[in-house]
Amino acid sequence: MFDMERRPRVVVSKCLGFESCRYNGQIISSDEVKEMRDHIDFITVCPESEIGLGVPRDPVRLVRDGQDKKLMQPNTGRDVTSEMKDYCADFLKENSDVDGFILKSKSPSCGLKETKIYAAIDGAAPVAKGAGFFGDAVLKYHPKKAIEYEGRLRNYQIRDHFLTKIYTLSSFRDVKNLEELQKFHEHNRLLLKSYQEEMYEKLCDLSEEGGSLKDYEEILYELFNRPPECESKIKIMSELFIELKSDVEEDEIEFFEVSLDEYREGNTSLNVPLSILYTWVLRAKDPGLKDQSFFNPYPRGLVRLEDVRTCVVRDYWNY
Ligand code: SF4
Structure with a gap:
């Protein structure tokens, strides 16, 4: 069963529902962040x-500076680039023990990719887009952690991948020796396999042969670099189905096969075939399968009823 005590640590932009700290004194509502609290x-x-800079404050903007950029406040003419760079470096060094980040999009500080960059402090039209200063620093100091901006978390696949990654990385943070590594690996083996089979095999070797935690961690990060393919989840479920089907009735098998096809076609949630399989796992009383994180990678309270369409997200991009 899922460990309800587990709570990943995530850095979040404060204006996403926590404090009215935007330049205009406002706060932004994010249903996704609210659900996670x-x-x-x-x-x-x-x-x-x-x-x-205070709240409220005159807005700041990114201004191109040769190959680089500056953080400027047009109304006052202030250049706050160096204060911001120092703050970001200090904050991220002090908060290195985290599993992920949820940042406000398009902000000259928190933005990750789509913030407007201007040619001059008083230039009217943006000339490019890029990351804000804090977003840039997050990508520099913690490139392998789970990093998203709030808007992308509305997409089921991206949110599912983000949650799976932060809960797994949080669990891995507790691993301190080989025995704990082997337990971690066993508990997550189907989930890891559903991400990337080749990386999973390397993790199996390291776990069996007593490889270093550092090597295991590096491959784990690489494995979580992008969401799993729909087909690889189907492959894992099909393998489990073959293992378990001798103990179930013909009409149950038929219902499962229909559900799997509907999931493949994007017409039903992953939770439908997965829940059927899980009832068979419980019936089989196999503790090695019952405890697999593949069935419950994060708390059920974070699963939404409307999370129906589940096939691969085609436009996934990393920062
Ligand atoms: S986007 Fe970042 S800098 Fe701007 S108000 Fe939100 S938390 Fe503050």
Whole structure:
């Protein structure tokens, strides 16, 4: 069963429902962040107010500076680039023991990819797009952690991958020796296999042969670099089905096969075939299967009823 005590640590932009700290004194509502608050330990941050710009404040913007960029406040002419760079480096060094980040999109501080960059402090039209200063620093200091902006978490596949990654990385943070590594690996073996089989095999070798935790961690990060393919989840479920079907009735088998086809076609949730399989696992009383994180990678309270269409997200991009 899922360990309800587990709470990943995630850094989040403070304006996403925690404090009215935007330049105009407003707060932003994010249903996704709100849902996670009962289950995740959030570390809130507002880099612009932390460097003393105040709330409300004159807005800042990214201004191109040769190959680089500056953080400028057009109404006052202030250049706060160096204060912001120092703050970001200090904050991220102090908060290195985290599993992920949820940042506000398009912000000159928190943005990850789509923030407007201007040619001059008073230039009217943006000339490019890129990451804000805090977003840039997150990508530099913690590139392998789970990193998303709030808007992308509305997509089921991206949210499912983000949650799976932070809960698995949080669990791996507790692994301190070979015995704990082997337990971690056993508990997550089907989940890891459903991500990337080749990486999974390497993790199996390291776990069996007593490889270093560092090597295991590196491959684990690589494995979580992108969401799993729909087909690989189907493959795992089909293998389990073959293992378990001798103990179930013909009409149950038929119902499962229909559900699997519907999931493949994107017409039903992964939870339908997965729940059928899980009832068979419980019936088989196999503790090695019952405890697999593949069935419950994160708390059921974070699964949404409307999470229906589940096939591969085709436009997934990493930062
Ligand atoms: S986007 Fe970042 S800097 Fe801007 S208000 Fe939100 S937390 Fe503060």
